[in-house]
Amino acid sequence: MEDPAVEYNDEQRSLVAAVQDFCRREAGSREQRLALTDGGRENHSPELYRKMADLGWLGMALPEEFGGGGAGMVDLCLFLETTAKAMAPIGGFTTSIIVAAAYERFGSPEQKKVVLGGVARGAIEAIAMSEPEAGSDVANLSCRAERRGDEWVVNGQKTWCSNAHLAERILLVARTGGRAGDHSGLTMFQVPTTAAGLTVSGIDTMGGREVNDLYFTDCALPADAVVGTLDAGWRQLMAGLNLERLILASLMLGTAQRAFDDVVDYVKGRRQFGRPIGSFQVLRHRLADLATEIECARLLVYATAAQVDRAPDTVLPRETSMAKLKATETARRVTLDAMQMMGGYGYATEFDMERLVRSSIVSTVYGGTSEIQRDIIAKTYGLHEVSRDSQ
Numbered sequence: 407m408e409d410p411a412v413e414y415n416d417e418q419r420s421l422v423a424a425v426q427d428f429c430r431r432e433a434g435s436r437e438q439r440l441a442l443t444d445g446g447r448e449n450h451s452p453e454l455y456r457k458m459a460d461l462g463w464l465g466m467a468l469p470e471e472f473g474g475g476g477a478g479m480v481d482l483c484l485f486l487e488t489t490a491k492a493m494a495p496i497g498g499f500t501t502s503i504i505v506a507a508a509y510e511r512f513g514s515p516e517q518k519k520v521v522l523g524g525v526a527r528g529a530i531e532a533i534a535m536s537e538p539e540a541g542s543d544v545a546n547l548s549c550r551a552e553r554r555g556d557e558w559v560v561n562g563q564k565t566w567c568s569n570a571h572l573a574e575r576i577l578l579v580a581r582t583g584g585r586a587g588d589h590s591g592l593t594m595f596q597v598p599t600t601a602a603g604l605t606v607s608g609i610d611t612m613g614g615r616e617v618n619d620l621y622f623t624d625c626a627l628p629a630d631a632v633v634g635t636l637d638a639g640w641r642q643l644m645a646g647l648n649l650e651r652l653i654l655a656s657l658m659l660g661t662a663q664r665a666f667d668d669v670v671d672y673v674k675g676r677r678q679f680g681r682p683i684g685s686f687q688v689l690r691h692r693l694a695d696l697a698t699e700i701e702c703a704r705l706l707v708y709a710t711a712a713q714v715d716r717a718p719d720t721v722l723p724r725e726t727s728m729a730k731l732k733a734t735e736t737a738r739r740v741t742l743d744a745m746q747m748m749g750g751y752g753y754a755t756e757f758d759m760e761r762l763v764r765s766s767i768v769s770t771v772y773g774g775t776s777e778i779q780r781d782i783i784a785k786t787y788g789l790h791e792v793s794r795d796s797q
Contacts, residue, residue, distance in 0.1 A: 429492035449497035465526025472522035490660025498530035505531035512634030532573035534564040592639035651726035655733035669744035724786040
């Protein structure tokens, strides 16, 4: 919040101060965070989440008619950066707000009332796109929903579904037409996690319990489970890219800042050869470079967020991909360099740095890998891959 190149109003400054104070009281120590997350094995605390819901923060970016606060993208980025810097265990919020935005744009009045109102009150939502043979290649989805009388019947597998084990509902992207390789023929469905024929199986990861495999076996859904327009799921997905990429960028911005602050404190206090190691030129220069990279990422993230607030319905593939790429790659560099500068203490589980490293490493993979972001950016400049057959 001290960045003079980014302008914030009084309400935004008050929001950040309030979130900082709350996180300091409720999850400010490592001991508190471990108690809230089953010793660090979970990335979400229902207890902390309910308290944030009561304060109105979970619905801050949702319409007021559904219990939200009507805040903009800059406000949401500030909240996300602040909670990430505080290492507040609210992993369920990311997918919930992404799903809520999809319902806000395309859901029926009843779907909006249930989902948006639920998110504001603390309900968790998940979204299922990736499959074993379709990660970055969304067009290759094969999980299929077929119309049978008054129902849709789903068969297939999804993987890497964040927060499905915590969610009340899953926003499923399934094939209803066309064939694998087509962007057309994809449809969004609302699936209760209690639905018969759905099995949720956790995947163990470096970050603990975060993601899941989903197995659909003749999973029957009512006709009104369709979210938006039949066979228009790809277009609907693209409409939410601004939000998804800026959410991930903001989280990693907060993670990078936390790692930087922690390592600066460490090198000021750690002494070797009779003086603080922060006085060594090699560390001072490395930290100066990291600080510069973080500020570059911050400017890019908030400039893009402000652009979204000025034109909410405009998809910004170049700017949001740049923000996601820069913030996640910066976070990975900062956390790994910080671990190196802390030596064995950075590697030890009794300190926070190893957790920050694990969080940052996966950030360049989920939500579109860094390679995919680079490809998107290149395409906005008219640079496309040319096959040998066309040369």
